[in-house]
Each structure stands twice: as structure tokens, then as C-alpha cells.
Amino acid sequence: MKLHFNHSKSIFHNDFPLIFLEAERENESVKFMFENGWVPFYDNNEECWYQTKSSRLKIREIPLRRINKLKKLKISKDTNNTEIEKPIGIEWYKSGHYEDFYFDDIFWGRILYIEDQLLFSVMNHTISEKSYGTLSFYYLLQRFLGKFDYLYIADFYDVFNYKSSLPGFEYWTGTNWTSNYLP
Secondary structure: OEEEEOOOOOEEEOOEEEOOEEEEOOOOOHHHHHHOOEEEEEEOOEEEEEEOOEEEEEOOOOOHHHHHHHHOOOEEOOOOOOOOOOOOOHHHHOOOEEEEEEEOOOEEEEEEEEOOEEEEEEEOOOOOOOOHHHHHHHHHHHHOOOOOOEEEEEEOOHHHHHHHHOOOEEEEOOOOEEOOOOO
8 A cells, every 4th residue: 555645725724733644455355445544535637535434334134113214214226306415525526336226206316336345425404303314224135135245424523423333333443344333
């Protein structure tokens, strides 16, 4: 693996410099990268990886009440709603093999298939009593049950602490995966 220290994205916080670390795979598998806390993005169709406090869900059965909520949604692979907002930075998730999905022609999410691994890291911000964002994780857990071991769900910092309540949640400490989240 070839490491790149991207100081244009690095900052100084309190008494410590925070260095943005990127990598290029050489002989490492995608599975190795994910298992060691790296998350991919694409820059000009070039695969890049960054080291982060990443998170994942062990793919397993979901509760019946979540299955019932999902049954009440219109779930599709396309939409006629041209007003759906897609986040800034979407170009980072346009390369490789990806698939979009929609809930009720309002919510949008994108999953990336990267070799033998699965990443869900981008969705639109939709405020609804239906909790589309949370349901999207359950939808993917149900959809990929028996097909993948983990659903990688990108970064886990305070702003994303809702992820810790999802079934099978784990995050990368910098040396290992743990499910023991202490806010």
C-alpha cells in the first residue's frame, strides 16, 4: 500500500495536528482495506482510500417490526422525481459498480459493490416521520442477508452516533473492530 499524507485536508485542533491519511492499494485486497478501517472514494475515477473511524453492520436478520415498516414503503431502483437532492461530493461515489435505490420517490441512497465487499455511505437528507435513513440500513441488511458478511457504512463520529443503535454495529478503533460504543 502506498500512503499519501494530504496536508491540504489536515488541520490543527487544540494541541494536536490532525493529519488526513490516504492510500493507494498495491497488493492489498478490498476486503483487507475495509477490515483495517479504510474507506474508499473516487477522485477522477481513481480509487483512493482514507483512514477513518469507520463503521460496519454484521448482516443478520432484522426485527419483524422493521420488516413491516419496509413493506409500507414504495421501494424502487429509479424515480420520476427530479427534485430529489443528491449530496455535494456525489462524484466520489460515481465510479465502480453502484446501485441507487429510492423510498416513496422521496429518499435516495447509493450502495457500492467493490470487489467482494459492500459499502453504503451516501444518501440524501430527508426529514420524515417514516425515518427513511434508519430504514435504509434495515432494508440493506434484509436485502443482502446471506450474500455478504458486512455492510460497511463509512465514518462513525459524534454526528453519526445514531449508527450505534443499529443491529450488528461495530466501529474501527484504529487497531480493531468493537461493538462497545461509549458516548
